[in-house]
Amino acid sequence: MGDEAQDVEALKEEIRRLKWRVSTLETVETECARALNALAASEDRYRRLLDEAGFPITISHAEDSTILFANPLACGLFGLEGPRPAGRRMLEFYADPSARLDLVAQLRAQGRSSGWEVVMLDGQGRPRTQIITASLITYEGHEAMLATSNDITERRHAEALFHTMVEKSPDGFAMADLEGCLTYLSPRILGMFGYTHPKEILGRSLREFIAMEDHSRLEERLLALLSGQHAGPSEFKGLRKDGSIFFQETNGDVLRNPDGSPHAFFFIVRDLSNRKRMERTLRWGEKLESLGLMAAGIAHELNNAFQVTQGHLEIVQSLSAGNADLAKELSLISGGVDRATVLAKEMLDYSGRTLREEAPVDLGHVVVEGLALWRTFLSRPARLAYSPGEDLPLVPADEGQVMKVLSAFVLNAIEATEEAGAAISIRTVLQELAEADLLEGFWPAPGRVGRFLRLEVQDGGPGIPAEQLERVCDPFFTTKGQGRGLGLSAALGILRSHSACLQILSTPGEGTTLRAYFPVSIHVQAAMSPAGATRPSARGILVAEDDPAIRDLVVGMLPKWGYGPVFAAENGAEALEVFHANEAAIGLFLTDASMPQMSGPEAFEAMRKIRPTLHGVLMTGYSKAFGRGTAAAFGFSGSLQKPFRFQDLKEQLEAVWSGRERGKQ
Template sequence: MGDAIPFPVKNQGSGGPSPDAVPLLAVPRIARICALGLGLDELLGEVCREIQAMCGAEGCYILSCREDGAGVEIWRSSLPGEWPDLEPAFRSQGPLGRVIDRLRPESVLAIDDFDILSPDDPVRMLHGPHPIRSALLIPLKLATRVLGVLFLHMYGAPRKWTEGEVRVAAEIVSPILSAALERRRMDEQLRESEARYRFLADNALDFISLHDPAGKVLYASPAARGMLGYRPEELMGLSAEIFLHPDDREKFLEGNRRLERGEHAAVALQYRVRRKDGGFMEVEAVSSAVRDEHGQIRQVVRVTRDLTERKKMEAHLFEGQQLEIVGMLAGGVAHEFNNLLVGVTGAVEMLARLLQGNGEAHKYLSMIERNGERAVELTRQLLAYARQGKYSPRTVSLNQPVLENVPILKAALPASVEIRLDLADALPPVLADIAQLKQLVMSLCLNAGEAMPRGGSLTIRTWGVKHLSDRLEEAATAAWGPSAGVVRSGKSLSGPCSILEVTDTGTGMDGKTLGRIFEPFFSTKFIGRGMGLAAVRGIVESHDGEILVRSEPGRGTTFLVGFPAVPETPAAASPRESPRRGGPATILAADDEDDVREIMSAMLRSAGYRVIEARNGIEALERFRGRSGEIDLVLLDLMMPGMSGEQAFAEMRRIRPGVRGLLASGYDESGRLREIVADGFGGFLRKPFRLRELVGKVEEILGGREHGEGPGNP
């Protein structure tokens, strides 16, 4: 025959037609096999055996082309047991793969005798230990794509394949097998797709469920256990509505109606669902409809996400924004109020000096002074809450504010409250404003005293650590146990720090109350202002500290406050001019508030200083330019229109480097107070101030030089 050449199906090959060889009787038998309802693999095995019998062949194989194009694989065979010796030929780079490359979809390849093939023809290699003598290869195709091959062969003698055999195999059997191969491929793809999506659903953190049109659960992903507490099988057949919060049922049903109407491809809703433990949780669910060819809903796919953590973060963000707004308002009010208090308390103090010996007048002046001090304390709490109260930081020990407050606490707390001190001897110093720390200690202790109406013990403890490997919160939780309610605020401390601990044996707090203790104006007391602990929080955060509170009803409360430790080093002295000798010192005083400026100037004159007044920073700079040689000290308000005290002082230093400066303000609005004061100013004066505080700061900066006794008004 020579080289095997593919020929069209309807050709008769090398011989004439042979009606006796046309096995049409096999066609109804193959049809009956297909009607038996056998499994695909079993069906094809029966078809292989029927085709082998039809052609009188010694072997029949159905070969499937691999999707990756790497050769073919045996799918079914008419031979029982292990595949025979053809297996090596069918591997990815085997000869049959090269033969199929030559096989056109519309052709068959009939080889009557392998011996007449050329030695290098790959068809000759289609055998193992038992040489194949003849073969018939029929492509199994879908359109123009070859899906596989029907392979019939003989071992012993040459075999002439008749036109009838070829036509039955190619025109009747081949379409059946091609459809079976395509069905197999689609089934495999479907299984792979199902496996992929099941893997995604089974491993998704969100809860994925499938529902019928009535809402009953057909599938529930494993995330149901973690989210709702139910095993997936417990949810099967249940209606989604039974898990809804009663107030959210109508919202859920309206979402379903929108999905039915086809208004959106997917409907997203937020509602509450009941967990297995009976509690409700807020979720977000996205529902999508699977529709049939008529647009009717067959199934609903729902992806449900737990919103617990997101709601917590949103609440925390909202609280932070709310507190920031309240803090800005509180800081602004306190700043303006401090300016007013300078006029009130300063005028009272100056009037008391003028009315010395008038007992009746002093009685009422003392009353005004006491109420003025209460107002000053309130503004300090407002500024502390607004985190704008870190006025004069220096290295201090946490023991100092405790010891200075003990006498006051003994007088303020009921005798039934026992105060216990456990203060560390060698305590790492912290950088803080001592007045703010005293306010913090006082607020915590008074709060503890109010929690013990029938008496108890108040323990104040200090301790320090050189290396805190764990965060303070983790250390506290480990010490208190996981059952204790704990809230925190401020930075997470690590490394060297000093700790203040205030513990009472009072009534304690439940989780709801504990979560609100740092809110401004929140109080469980009928007449409470609710600013004490809010101010404590502000003080802690303005000092880069951390505060934790542990409390349980009936078991008391513990406040744990940590501040980062600092090395105890003396502050570097700013370069100053040597004080001039002879005559009273001259001070340039600038403030945009008329009453503040007038009282401040009067206080300085009463102490023997000469005063040059300025109404703002621009005017102060003009006065300094004209009289810089006679000015010993400039006293500047921080916030003034047109030019701030900081800007004016910077210009003055360009005119006369080393000029002494004292900065005054009700609060540090920009958050840069320490940097501003350190940049050339000799000190900071907090409003409102007393006469002794003002004169003390001036004398400290001037180096204790003598000043005159007279008014000294230029």
């Protein structure tokens, strides 16, 4: 009985232990289930975080780069079929596979890497610039690389575009901190200020590059920018590395932080040297045109007055035959008229309104002919040296006027080197003028791009001070005391009438170079033959002249030479009416060039429409109607430059009536 009770108690104890174990197992099972549920929830949360991340995420085997996981953005970027693409490796998406190996090596050495810039290929094989942040982890029992990427391709393109625009822009870009110390410079800024490397400027105050007299305006400008005022571009005098000054236009602004506080200054700088040069050339051209008009008008009136004086002087000389004393006095008067006539001719040269007989000219031949003349003025002939170019083309020009230009150049050089005893070099060169050439030196007659024959005279004299350079072509101006004539002024007018350019290069202490550029034509036309190659059909002459004193002199002289009838008109319009009424009796039209209502050439052109064989002789003090043309271009048989002698007129008329091609300019 006692044994049975013990067995029962032992059984009950065993049952209690079994119940406790079952209860414990149930608790463990419950906890395990709870842990498994929590783990599943955690995995789901992390998976959602990876899938919904706003950037590509990949997990790949560290050794062979097999892709173990890729979130949707990574799948989209690399064209993967799913989060665990079979057989795909990250190595195939690196433009340079060695970059992946370097990244793994760095991770093993440092454990984590951020900001690694690498070029990767997207699903279509296009290169994309990525910033990689990576670390080594253990994933499914393997050493793996967890990597996130940020695509900065568009940002790099924008940066490259910005740098290209900055580097290629004709304007310069600069940044400075709030103290005014320069922190960034574009290449254009360096060249503008004469520097070659940014280190020469960075860290220095921008005030060092502005002329002292502009410092106060600069401070005002900076304070205005800080206060939010934008007054537009400002003009300052910039200081180059060599100490020279140039004009610059600066437009600035303030770069601000997100909270609106100022962070730095930003400037756009433009070199105004070319604009100033163009403005100076424009002002010079306007001045030249104004002075030219005045000179031409004065010369025209003087020539008319000289013509009257010359005509009556010849009449008195013919009446004074046998009176030696009177003849001597009249000869002195004639010499004075001749000298005054030369000055009037130079004034016409300066105005660019002289008649010229254009023909193909060999500039080298002109120089050689002039050498013999100029060397007579030099105490040491060896100072003149000529370097001719090879295979130089002919240029359409008036040879006599070209000689005047060259003489003015050479005489200017002789005066400059009289005391220095330096050599004078003359050159003829064929040159293609480019835009860059037009920025060098001073251009009283503005240059333009194209093909030119350059005539150059260089001296080793003292040079021309910068403040006097713009006046060297002014009438009677000289850097050696009192001016003695029109010189370069007349040369400038001649060049303008030839559509030629003038360039002056001069540095104080290093001499002066004068360059004339004659345009080269593909086809150089020969000089036009006068229209008077045949004999006029009648001896009648129609004289058109608005100055009554000259008109009366000529009309009174013609019958003495056997011409007639003689008709007179005071302008081109009246001459045309007279021609209509007396066409059959008129064989030649003798006319002044510039007259009111209608010019002589215009009237002659209208008459030749009626009778193409009509002959004409042009008298002129200057001819605005011609511009850069010639008398021959209007079909005149010859021309006379006022004041002329009666003998010149007589010979010209005889040449026309005899049919010989002869004309006096």
